[in-house]
Amino acid sequence: MDKKAGNVRNQDINPCIEESDASQKCLNAYNYDKSMCSAYFQRYKSCRKYWHNIMLQRRRDGVKPDMPTAAERQEMLATVGGKPY
Numbered sequence: 001m002d003k004k005a006g007n008v009r010n011q012d013i014n015p016c017i018e019e020s021d022a023s024q025k026c027l028n029a030y031n032y033d034k035s036m037c038s039a040y041f042q043r044y045k046s047c048r049k050y051w052h053n054i055m056l057q058r059r060r061d062g063v064k065p066d067m068p069t070a071a072e073r074q075e076m077l078a079t080v081g082g083k084p085y
Contacts, residue, residue, distance in 0.1 A: 011070040016047040046085035 007013045014020075023044050026037035034041075054076075055066045068076060077083060 013067060015051040015067065015070075015073055016044055019044040019047045043085065047083075050085045 008020075009017065011017060019040070023037055023040035026040045027034070030036040051067070051073075054068065058064075058068070059066050
């Protein structure tokens with residue numbers, strides 16, 4: 001597995017693995033009919049946008065690493081009462 005493919009599956013780097021897997025599973029279930037999976041795609045898109053904004057804010061604030069670790073993200077989501085997307 002190349003380095004980039006490994007990063008996609010790394011929970012500390014990619015906060016939207018769950019949403020990505022769900023959209024892929026939907027595509028497989030509906031024989032790659034994208035029109036049947038638009039809700040999954042929108043959820044993934046919202047997830048990426050949410051965490052991208054968090055990453056940008058952390059960069060502005062000088063917090064390292066830019067993307068919170070998986071454990072930090074769980075704590076952040078718990079404080080807001082679940083996934084806001």
